[in-house]
Amino acid sequence: MNSLMQSPLDLLPLPAGHPCAACDVRMQTFCSALDAGELEQLRCLGSTARLEADQSLFHQGDQADVIYNLTKGSLRLYQLLPDGRRQVAGFLFPGDFLGLAVNDEHAFSAEAIEPAELCRYPRGRFNRFIDEHPRIERELYRIAAHELAAARDQMVLLGRKTANERLASFLLKLLARARKGDPAAETITLPMNRLDIADYLGLTKETVSRVFTLLKTSQVIRLMAGDVVRIVDRARLEAIASGDGGSAGSAGSAG
Amino acid sequence: MNSLMQSPLDLLPLPAGHPCAACDVRMQTFCSALDAGELEQLRCLGSTARLEADQSLFHQGDQADVIYNLTKGSLRLYQLLPDGRRQVAGFLFPGDFLGLAVNDEHAFSAEAIEPAELCRYPRGRFNRFIDEHPRIERELYRIAAHELAAARDQMVLLGRKTANERLASFLLKLLARARKGDPAAETITLPMNRLDIADYLGLTKETVSRVFTLLKTSQVIRLMAGDVVRIVDRARLEAIASGDGGSAGSAGSAG
């Protein structure tokens, strides 16, 4: 619980020479919409922020007057119910945007999972920049529509999938992400702990742990050192994720 | 199951005099972004489509080359898992847009709950219109961001709320919608059946029915004729929705 009580945003002075030198990751998102001069301009709008592990960026109910772009580390986005139940709406990784809500209040809280760095854009300046570069608008729409599709997929997972299917789907999603960088990747890193995963998948940490054990025992995955998971049998993991898990407790696929 | 096997879109000839005379509802969404001449222009892009109850508009996997705006009736948006489990991602009512996906394939299926009418815009023409009216882009973004927030709220419901809380939240959401039209409204109409509600809330139709009975018995709601539900004790319904349902089976709030 105490991770939810952290003090807000720690804003560092900008590195010398450039207002947001560390923000190149973010630029990938907009590179299709902007030329070099415009990118330079956008850079100048931002300042750098750093968060320690478990430190909060903003809480649900806070004023949403700043837009962030995560450049390093990872965040969790979550909502708390009055009695303490928590639902993690998503994990954010370098390149992801944050705080793009239309309303002026955040509906969710955001916290660092591990030490993180962000680019910080005051909403007013960001909006003015958009006014001058209408193509960004389309890019923002593209991002929001993508997020919406992902959110609806998660609704299917939360509403209709079993515990095994949920964790298998989750691991496959992370693998797909890893494969964008390296198409041959067979391992994923889990910066978040079991409780984070559980609150994302609508389960308890015990159930998540049990399913990890099941997947390990049936030689579908292997748990390596340092939060690394090796996907040993992707075909079987996909079968489990789609509900075709067979007797689930037994051996691997054809081979 | 047979409702899922319906033939696709029934496209009617346009009413005489105007290409999409019935589409005024849709215009409300864009009125903040367009002037009268532009609205007229947009109208000319559309044609009218009608659906019977349980008729399908498109299926998951279909090409997403048309954008719709619902003008009459209601739709369900859902995804099927390979074994037939269904998750309803949302219900659509007059004024709602549909088919705005970025990718070229629909991830979800859409079906009429009751007889419905839509405006139909070929994607190419719609995109060209947007190119000429950049302010619409912002409006589209606003819509998508709103949908995203709603989808995340639904994730909280599906991941962390009990059956009682889910149905109470659902009824309150419909009441809030009804109150946009009439701020004093105390009744809501449920065009969808118990199975639709169950598949939206991640429950079974039996559980939905049981919770309806509970709410009825504890005099929080009253079931009227013709799919109408009267919210008798809104305060108590809100308490149940937020997890403060007390002993849940007993009488109403202070009165």
Place this chain on the structure above:
DNA sequence: CGTCCTATTGAACAGATTCAATTACCGTGG
């Protein structure tokens, strides 16, 4: 009045949770 479909109700069951105990891990310090 009978048929069909939906909704409701009942009782046994199952998957995930809860509570509790044990084990593994990691950084620290002797």
Place this chain on the structure above:
DNA sequence: CCACGGTAATTGAATCTGTTCAATAGGACG
């Protein structure tokens, strides 16, 4: 280098919420 302490993860057993399967009731319609 290894013991120690604290946290996270795993495992176990009982419990519970919601499901499943089955039967009954209700309503619309011919």
